Amino acid sequence: MNTLSHLAAFDPEISEAIANENRRQAETLTLIASENHTYPEVLETNGSILTDKYAEGYPGRRYYAGQAFYDQIERIAVERAKKLFNAEHANVQPLSGSPMNQAVYFGLLKPGDTILAMDLTHGGHLTHGAPASHMGKIFNFVRYRTHGSRGDIDFDEVRNLAIKHKPAMLLCGHSSYPRELDYAAFRRIADEVGALTMADVSHIGGLIGGGVLANPLDHGFDVLTTTTHKTLRGPRGGMILCRKPFAKAIDSGVFPGLQGGPHMHQVAGIAVAMRKAATAEFRAYAERVLANARALAEGLTARGMPLITGGTENHLLVMDVAAWGYDDGAKAQNAFEQAGLVTNKQLIPDDPKPPLRPSGVRIGTPAITSRGMGDAEMAQIAGLLMTVLEGGDAEVAAEEVRALAAQFPIPGHEPRAAESR
């Protein structure tokens, strides 16, 4: 019997689906760069009675009574977030990454304003003005791109675009770009044209908090946004960190501008994740995430797989499976999943293939690093990935993945639930 005994008694369908998902996670490897396994402490805050109550407003300025402990929790989360990111102000209420970015745009800009952002097929995110998104219709997005085999950002191009389009905001950040960014170069261009600077570090927030990648706020950026459930390893959610002069506009951009009541069980989980992220263990984790990505990249390159930008400086890499000779990334994603290697298909810069059958597959190391894996396991996983693409037996590969996964249990997951059935 697992800890969800009330649920098991009342709703066997949902209870069983959760148990099955627990087993799926335990027996496969999560290689999706935006995913992670959170801490047992965060699973506890997420499942707590903090889900019950409304807390519209901010600590000391709420709309309903009974806020003493909610105020305490939110103040702690804010102080820890500010300290981790060396920020003057923090808002921990965004329900997730997308509303977090929307709250910044609406809080600091006017509809129709121009935002200069990274091209979406070059690694930018949907919320950076994809034509299909509401933001893409409300704001005027202009694009800079990556260049050359190393995928560099050409700052002369960014500067020329900035001078030509006079953006109100210069936005950097990405969800599928394996290189570090030169924040000081962005800041200099923004200063030249009088633009605000925003870095959406959703994917790499934990690597910045862990001190292994550069912090945009240390290079004069006005605003930093990050999800809390990717490399930060916390509950699903988002945070906005900014300089003092923008604090008021950001807070009212979140509430009442965009959202109603905050999810305080998430906010408590963010507080816990911030406490974790301030430890020496977390810094070692962040270093390991990077080392594992490098090791995986080396293993794949040694077996002939071309990688977008030629390698990685963060937690992810993108395999160009089409250039290697495989049909497309969607087919590769399916073949990997048959073998228990859970990945996602990915567009590559100027992809000649369509979005649902793109050329690439994105691979990330945050979740397998949370399970405690290191160099030896990365070499093994690189071998497994290539064996699958070379047409090896999926069941044999899945058996090897299950054996590997069993050696590295997910911290805090119910081992009994994984065994059941």
Ligand SMILES: *Cc1c(COP(=O)(O)O)cnc(C)c1O
């Ligand atoms: C994941 C991500 C988001 C959105 O987060 P959701 O929680 O999925 O809404 C925003 N920006 C970037 C760069 C991301 O990687």
